[in-house]
Amino acid sequence: MDQQIFVQMVLHAWNINIKRAEKFFDSLTDEELLKEVAPNRNRVNYLLGHLIAINDNMIGLFGLGNRSYAHFDEVFVKNPDRSGLDMPDTATLKNDWKKSNAELTSYFNKMTPQDWFSKHNAMTEEDHIKEPSRNKLSVLINRTNHVSYHLGQLVLAK
Amino acid sequence: MDQQIFVQMVLHAWNINIKRAEKFFDSLTDEELLKEVAPNRNRVNYLLGHLIAINDNMIGLFGLGNRSYAHFDEVFVKNPDRSGLDMPDTATLKNDWKKSNAELTSYFNKMTPQDWFSKHNAMTEEDHIKEPSRNKLSVLINRTNHVSYHLGQLVLAK
Numbered sequence: 001m002d003q004q005i006f007v008q009m010v011l012h013a014w015n016i017n018i019k020r021a022e023k024f025f026d027s028l029t030d031e032e033l034l035k036e037v038a039p040n041r042n043r044v045n046y047l048l049g050h051l052i053a054i055n056d057n058m059i060g061l062f063g064l065g066n067r068s069y070a071h072f073d074e075v076f077v078k079n080p081d082r083s084g085l086d087m088p089d090t091a092t093l094k095n096d097w098k099k100s101n102a103e104l105t106s107y108f109n110k111m112t113p114q115d116w117f118s119k120h121n122a123m124t125e126e127d128h129i130k131e132p133s134r135n136k137l138s139v140l141i142n143r144t145n146h147v148s149y150h151l152g153q154l155v156l157a158k
Numbered sequence: 159m160d161q162q163i164f165v166q167m168v169l170h171a172w173n174i175n176i177k178r179a180e181k182f183f184d185s186l187t188d189e190e191l192l193k194e195v196a197p198n199r200n201r202v203n204y205l206l207g208h209l210i211a212i213n214d215n216m217i218g219l220f221g222l223g224n225r226s227y228a229h230f231d232e233v234f235v236k237n238p239d240r241s242g243l244d245m246p247d248t249a250t251l252k253n254d255w256k257k258s259n260a261e262l263t264s265y266f267n268k269m270t271p272q273d274w275f276s277k278h279n280a281m282t283e284e285d286h287i288k289e290p291s292r293n294k295l296s297v298l299i300n301r302t303n304h305v306s307y308h309l310g311q312l313v314l315a316k
Binding site for chain 1: 161163170171175195196197275290291295296299300302304308310311314
């Protein structure tokens with residue numbers, strides 16, 4: 001019961017921030033999606049791809065299945081904006097954002113509180129015994145803060 | 159036991175983001191504290207005062223005691239940057255940031271898991287029975303995202 005409420009709290013914060021970001025992306029024209037958030041800083045389309053890649057990474061980290069956007073890591077995580085690497089066009093990115101969130105929601109809805117409190121794949125059994133507060137749910141708390149961090153930057157492009 | 163772990167997880171995320179923000183503010187000169195995060199956007203000192211006021215607000219919302227920075231609300235929350243209202247100088251703001259966080263930490267350390275899962279002062283008993291996931295800990299999750307949101311903007315001033 002307590003665990004259920006706690007999972008709800010964390011998922012609620014995640015969903016609110018994802019919806020805020022989606023509302024923002026939907027409000028932009030294709031041209032605005034190519035704007036920088038501030039002079040010489042990341043462009044909106046780069047941050048959009050970056051958020052898709054980092055969020056999609058949870059599928060692997062939580063052992064939920066095969067990642068859908070692992071091919072985004074090279075251009076949107078391992079390299080900075082304007083690396084010269086090919087980027088999907090803005091319409092594709094906007095659509096991928098929705099697809100990726102729908103997929104994550106579908107996975108998350110199948111997870112039990114026990115799943116959320118279990119260890120993720122980047123830690124050992126010993127790590128988890130020593131620090132049970134490091135678990136899948138704590139990763140989602142961090143990822144929510146990560147969305148929020150970049151959303152703060154994104155709104156400056158408007 | 160479980161409740162204790164939830165509280166630890168949320169406090170951990172809070173502390174990490176507060177420390178990141180503090181490290182950032184400490185890295186700036188007094189002159190840099192007066193810079194805008196992007197052209198015609200909020201200045202760093204405004205966001206610093208804004209975060210102090212919003213975080214300090216939890217003292218009242220959680221019924222922990224009297225707020226220390228309620229007088230910041232007028233200039234840093236109810237009004238935008240460059241409102242013409244008097245602002246404390248940057249050295250004072252930097253010091254207030256540390257004082258405010260130390261005070262919050264001291265309050266938070268005294269709270270039991272039961273306290274965290276209880277209702278805050280902006281909701282009724284009925285609200286809390288209907289939606290137990292709305293509680294003090296969920297407010298702290300939101301405030302952590304709020305710090306993260308503005309930290310994303312602040313780093314652009316560097």
